[in-house]
Amino acid sequence: NTGAVHIVGAGPGDPDLLTIKALRLLQRADVILYDRLVSDEILNLARRDADRLYVGKAKSNHAVPQDEIEARLIELAREGKMVVRLKGGDPFVFGRGGEELEALRNANIPVFVCPGVTAATGCAAAANMALTHRARAQAVTFVTGHAKDEADPALDWSALAALKNTLVVYMGVTKAETIASKLIEHGRGRETPVAVVENGTRENQKIVKGSLAELPRLIEAGGIKGPALLVIGEVAALADGETLLEIIGKERAAA
Amino acid sequence: NTGAVHIVGAGPGDPDLLTIKALRLLQRADVILYDRLVSDEILNLARRDADRLYVGKAKSNHAVPQDEIEARLIELAREGKMVVRLKGGDPFVFGRGGEELEALRNANIPVFVCPGVTAATGCAAAANMALTHRARAQAVTFVTGHAKDEADPALDWSALAALKNTLVVYMGVTKAETIASKLIEHGRGRETPVAVVENGTRENQKIVKGSLAELPRLIEAGGIKGPALLVIGEVAALADGETLLEIIGKERAAA
Numbered sequence: 034n035t036g037a038v039h040i041v042g043a044g045p046g047d048p049d050l051l052t053i054k055a056l057r058l059l060q061r062a063d064v065i066l067y068d069r070l071v072s073d074e075i076l077n078l079a080r081r082d083a084d085r086l087y088v089g090k091a092k093s094n095h096a097v098p099q100d101e102i103e104a105r106l107i108e109l110a111r112e113g114k115m116v117v118r119l120k121g122g123d124p125f126v127f128g129r130g131g132e133e134l135e136a137l138r139n140a141n142i143p144v145f146v147c148p149g150v151t152a153a154t155g156c157a158a159a160a161n162m163a164l165t166h167r168a169r170a171q172a173v174t175f176v177t178g179h180a181k182d183e184a185d186p187a188l189d190w191s192a193l194a195a196l197k198n199t200l201v202v203y204m205g206v207t208k209a210e211t212i213a214s215k216l217i218e219h220g221r222g223r224e225t226p227v228a229v230v231e232n233g234t235r236e237n238q239k240i241v242k243g244s245l246a247e248l249p250r251l252i253e254a255g256g257i258k259g260p261a262l263l264v265i266g267e268v269a270a271l272a273d274g275e276t277l278l279e280i281i282g283k284e285r286a287a288a
Numbered sequence: 289n290t291g292a293v294h295i296v297g298a299g300p301g302d303p304d305l306l307t308i309k310a311l312r313l314l315q316r317a318d319v320i321l322y323d324r325l326v327s328d329e330i331l332n333l334a335r336r337d338a339d340r341l342y343v344g345k346a347k348s349n350h351a352v353p354q355d356e357i358e359a360r361l362i363e364l365a366r367e368g369k370m371v372v373r374l375k376g377g378d379p380f381v382f383g384r385g386g387e388e389l390e391a392l393r394n395a396n397i398p399v400f401v402c403p404g405v406t407a408a409t410g411c412a413a414a415a416n417m418a419l420t421h422r423a424r425a426q427a428v429t430f431v432t433g434h435a436k437d438e439a440d441p442a443l444d445w446s447a448l449a450a451l452k453n454t455l456v457v458y459m460g461v462t463k464a465e466t467i468a469s470k471l472i473e474h475g476r477g478r479e480t481p482v483a484v485v486e487n488g489t490r491e492n493q494k495i496v497k498g499s500l501a502e503l504p505r506l507i508e509a510g511g512i513k514g515p516a517l518l519v520i521g522e523v524a525a526l527a528d529g530e531t532l533l534e535i536i537g538k539e540r541a542a543a
Binding site: 042044045047048049050051052053054056057123124125126127128129130131132134135146147148149150151154155157158159161162163164165166167171172173174175176177186187188189191192193195196197234268271 | 297299300302303304305306307308309311312378379380381382383384385386387389390401402403404405406409410412413414416417418419420421422426427428429430431432441442443444446447448450451452489523526
C-alpha cells in the first residue's frame with residue numbers, strides 16, 4: 034500500500050490564514066516535513082502523534098539538500114505514510130513545489146498540491162496596501178532576491194524597471210541595496226515608494242516605508258532582519274508603517 | 289455603536305480553500321455583500337440569518353456601481369452591523385479592495401482586510417503547474433484583461449513581453465486574441481506555452497493548453513467561456529490539461 038504526498042501551503046504566518054483544506058490535511062498526516070518559515074503555532078495544529086521532520090536551514094545555515102528531501106518524501110510514501118510537505122506561503126510561488134511534484138510523479142507516488150495564501154497577499158492585507166489599484170498599479174510582479182551561491186539575483190532589471198507597476202521581492206532583505214540600485218540604474222524613479230513588511234501577519238509584524246533610494250537605510254534603521262517582503266511601487270505609499278523620519282525621531286526620543 | 293467592515297477574500301472557488309479566518313468572519317457576519325465569483329457553497333457557510341446582498345453583475349450585465357457599494361458598506365456599518373464584503377480570490381489582487389478600504393477609512397468606519405488564496409495560485413495548484421520554477425521562470429506577473437469601456441487593456445506590452453517569465457492574466461478570455469497578438473508583436477515567441485484554467489479548483493474545472501499563437505483557437509475549441517485564467521510562459525507546459533489536438537480528436541471521435 035503506497036501512501037501519498039500532499040504538498041501544502043501553510044500561508045504567510047498567522048495560523049488563522051491556513052485554508053480549511055490545509056488544516057484538514059495537517060490533522061490527517063502521519064508525517065509532516067516542514068521548512069523554516071512554518072511556525073510552531075501551525076505545527077501544533079497537526080495530530081499529536083504525527084512525526085514532524087524539520088528540513089529547513091539549521092543554525093549552521095545549511096539546509097537539507099533538495100534531492101534528500103525528495104528522496105525522503107518518496108521513501109515515506111512507499112512505507113504507506115500519508116505525508117504532508119508543508120511550505121510557508123504557497124508551494125508554487127518560490128517554494129520549489131514544482132520540483133518536488135516532478136520528483137514524486139517520476140517515482141509514481143500519488144501527489145496533490147494544496148495552495149496557500151502567498152506572502153505577498155498576506156503582507157498586503159496586513160499592511161492595508163492593495164497590490165493592484167485602478168489609479169496606481171495595473172499589474173504586480175513577484176520576484177525573489179534569493180540567488181544561488183550568494184550571487185546577485187539574475188533578473189531582467191531593465192524589463193522590471195520598465196514595468197512601472199507593483200514589484201514584490203520575496204527574501205529580498207540581504208540583496209535590498211543591489212535591488213534598489215539596479216532598479217534606479219534602469220530608470221525606476223528614486224522617489225518610488227517602498228514598504229518592507231517583516232514577519233507579516235504574525236504578532237511581531239513590523240512595517241517600515243519610504244522611497245526606493247532610501248531602502249537600504251530604511252532596512253538598517255528599522256532593524257529589519259527578515260523574513261521580510263519588499264514592496265516597490267506607488268501602492269507602497271498606502272501601507273501602514275513607520276517612515277525613516279519617524280524611526281529616527283523615536284530613537285532620538287529614547288536616547 | 290458603529291459596526292465594522294471586513295473585506296474578505298473567498299479564495300478561488302473550492303469552499304475548502306477559504307481560510308479559517310474567512311470562515312470565522314462569515315459565521316459572525318450580520319450582512320454579507322458578495323460578488324459574481326463567490327459560489328453558493330461558500331455563501332452557505334455563513335450564518336443562516338445573515339443578510340446576503342449580491343452586488344456583482346446582473347443578467348443585464350450591469351454591476352452595482354462602485355460608489356454605491358461603498359455607500360452601502362458605510363451605511364450598514366453605521367447601523368452597527370458586522371459587515372463582510374466578500375470577494376473572489378484575494379481582495380487586493382484586482383479586487384478593488386483598495387478603493388473600498390480608502391472609502392471606509394475616509395468615513396471613519398473600522399475596516400479590516402482578510403487575505404485569500406488568489407486565483408493564480410489556486411489554479412496553479414489545480415493544474416499541477418508551478419508559477420515559478422528554478423529552471424523555467426524566476427518571476428511571475430499578474431495582469432488583468434479587463435479594461436474599462438471595452439477598450440483593450442492598457443498594458444506595457446513591450447515590458448511584459450521582455451520579462452520572459454510567467455504571465456498570468458485574470459479575466460483575460462474575451463481579450464485573449466489581443467493579448468496573444470500584442471505579446472507576439474513585442475517579441476514573445478509564438479511557441480511560448482500557454483494554459484487556460486476555467487473554473488479552477490471547482491468541480492467543473494477545465495484546463496486546455498497549447499502555444500501562444502494558438503491561444504484564441506484553443507479557447508474557442510475548448511469551449512472556454514470563463515471565469516478563466518490565462519497562464520503564459522514555460523511553466524504552462526507542465527499543466528495538466530487537453531491540447532488542441534486532443535480536443536479536436538475527441539470531437540471527431542464523438543461526431
